[in-house]
Amino acid sequence: MSKDEKISNGPIGLDVGTSRIVVARREEKKYQFEAQLNAFITLPWSKLTENLLRQEGVFHEVEGDEIVVAGNDAQKFAEVFHVETRRPMYRGVLNPREPHSLAVVRRIIARLLGRAGAEDKGVFFSVPAAVDNEEGGLAHHEASISQILVSLGYTPTPIEEGLAVVFSELATTNYSGFGISCGSGLCNVCLAELSLPVISFSVPKAGDYIDTHAAAVTGERATRMRIQKEQAFHLNGSDGDRVQNALTVYHDDVIRTLTNTLRTKIASAQQLPKLNKPVPVVLSGGTAMPKGFVERFIAALRMQDFPVRVSEVRISGDPLNATARGALMAALASERTFTTAATA
Template sequence: MKHSHNTPAIGLDVGTSRIVTASRHEEDFQYRTQLNAFVTVPWSKMTEASLKREGVPYVVHSDNGDKSIIVPGNESSRFADLLQTETRRPMTRGVLNPQEPANAAMLKQLIENLTAGERRSGLPVYYSVPAAPLGAEENLTYHEATIAQILRELDCSPTPINEGLAVVFSELEDTNYSGIGISFGGGLVNVCLSYLAVPVLSFSVPKAGDYIDSSASTITGELSTRIRLEKEESFYINGHFSDKLHQVLNVYYDEMIRAVVAGLKDAFANARNIPKMGKPVPMVLSGGSAMPRGFRDRFEKLLKESDFPLPLSEVRMAKSPLDATAKGALVAALAEL
């Protein structure tokens, strides 16, 4: 007998910007999320006392007697903004940074918190991994193996799933998982063409939200963390801008979209093994960077102008763009039970 109150599996989106878990309780999918970031400040009694008073979660870290305070996850962004400092990030461009061994520990702590109360021995966890960039054989083994190891240390049973394919699993049940899933994330844009749930072609483009933030930061002189907060609060896509930051963001948004459209065209022009689909398939857009108002229209316009070779039935947004990868990973896990 299954215990209906225990999730039968977890879908885990290990994103450069955010970590998201999806679990199933009865028939409901539930999501939890944490920023994949942290801030470190030197320890002092007063700082610790203030954090406590403000209710900001923190960890005291001691390294050979040098004490520091770490503020991980969701609160790190507001805290960094207050301190006028950048957040530190365990991952960059879709993968763990192998130069910084402490980052794996940070990631483990975030995953541990997000799965608290859900974990049990051998619980299947499907976790998202990016595709290699177009034309480059990037080595994703280190990243994939490290996440698997973290999950095993947490007593779970890990399986990797391509991020673009996860988007297809989340959104394209109605075409039997045939179509193109795209996730516009923080570190990468991930693309996958799936035919009947089989990934036929996938690639990533290393220009996404972080690239937009850091490029805008070099132009305006503001910290990336600040730009990101403003972008998420008030940016939208159209031709009329009253302020400089929105105009700059628009320029880099266009650059990201054009890079993805060029990648799509290239990948499909050079691929020999694309099955004849029979009929037009949908393309679905997800991820945080696809959220601004007007994004879908702009993307479709630039895609149409590029004479994209594959017939599409529609270009649509994912129902919940920030949860799609985690949901798709969970759908994949449930299908294998």
């Protein structure tokens, strides 16, 4: 099976998330999105298994005495073969404890993007901001993703995830305000003024934290918590159900940590721009999706005594695609700048 048949003519926005990789393209004046789970399974090699996967048309690769199935098919076949899915990334970066990490991410990106065509080879890809100013493998992660894109013929540019959200959502305030993405590994935050990042950071509590902690206190499996959370959960106080209660507690924990860190970071910032007008806050990412999340976030932010004046807090209209869309908009904007400069 050839994975590189696809040819892409950019510009492209790529969201390299801990649980999903999303690509955004502009086609016929519309944004188009495509996503793959950032996950894989390994199966012991046997002729039978390989034949079965081939018959089912499942994208797979043989590595030594193992077969690796990556992306959306990993979830499907984990159930068929009774194995656990694994993730190549942890808390926003390539997982150093997972030997397959780089190869799996390369495979998924190659599958979504294909090779670069003759024109417009620019790809803007999302990278997380630092947690507690720690390097935490960020440089290695960024260089590795860049290298994958270069090997496919693209010209890569990293963009911080929070800034990508600003590009996606805050055109009406000239790209001033807070872009926040609450994913599975991290919540990423960027305060931008006129599209330039002023403060960026991330918090290592998000969807995975909610799943593992809610699982620990209820004696359930984290996967079951995730499914409950995604299918039938809203944050409006306790209704007696222990799973719902546990999920509520850990969503509140994430919200409190996020808003407290936001407050501290702004209060301790050396050079805050003047920001004459109140600025908006936009939330995105899967973890911000449950009903009631925005309301709880507003309550925790305590806007009256927040160090920056906030005009509104809202959720993105397309929370799972906002990062990819913003990365694409940044790519389009940079292209326009280059074209203008070249023709001037």
